[in-house]
Each structure stands twice: as C-alpha cells, then as structure tokens.
Amino acid sequence: MVDVSAITYDALRVAAEHVLAKVREGKRLGTEDIFILYLGTIVNELKDVRSEVARLEDKIDKTNQRIDETNKRVDETAKSLSARIDETNRRIDETNRRIDELAKSLSARIDDTNKRIDELAKRIDALQTTLLEIQKLLIELVRSRQQ
DSSP: OOOHHHHHHHHHHHHHHHHHHHHHHTOOOOHHHHHHHHHHHHHHHHHHHHHHHHHHHHHHHHHHHHHHHHHHHHHHHHHHHHHHHHHHHHHHHHHHHHHHHHHHHHHHHHHHHHHHHHHHHHHHHHHHHHHHHHHHHHHHHHHHHHO
C-alpha cells in the first residue's frame, strides 16, 4: 500500500515551490496560492511537532528504562536487606534461647544453693540446741560443785 501522506507532502512541496516562484517573480498571489503557502507552513509546523514528539517519546523511553533499572536496584537492595534482617532475627532468637538456657541453669544453681543454705541453717540450729544443753549441764555441774 502506498503512503498517501508522502505523496500529499510531495505534491504540496511542488505546489509551494511554484507559489514561491510566483513571489520571486513579483506576481500577484491568488487565494489558492496563499492557501498553499499557509498549508505549507502548517505542514512544516506539523513536521516540527512530530519531530519534537518523537524526541520526547525517545526521552520518555529512556526515562522509563532508567526507572526500571532503579526499580531493579531497589528490589535487589530490599531483598538484600530482608535477608540481613532475617539473619539478624535468627541470631537474636538464638541469643534469646541461650539466655533462657542460662537463666534456667542459674535458677537451678540458685535453688541448689538455697537448699544447701537451708540444710546448713538446720545444722546450725541443731548445734545451737546442743550447745544450749551443754551450757545448761555445765551450769548444773558448776552449781552442784558449789553446794
């Protein structure tokens, strides 16, 4: 299929050149000639606009590509940070487990020490009772000798 816009553009270009030749010769321009010049101006502006749109589309494509690259980097960084956070959480959980084990061990040792202290207190009480009985006997012995 033939590109109609290209044929139309070529026809307009030839017509505009013909009108410009009239202007150079100093001939009077008719309504159609002025319209062709005006149409040529519009086509020229349209060509500039299309060129600018193409440039902006290219710029948008490059910006989108940079955004995609940045998103990939953000995703990679988030993944890396997530892995580091998971590792830190695992280490914290391990530390907490070790603290719990240590607390249990210390509690057991403290309980054992308390039992030993209680047993020692009972022995001291028994010893004091024995000493009191000996003291009483000694007092009786001393009284009985004094009499």
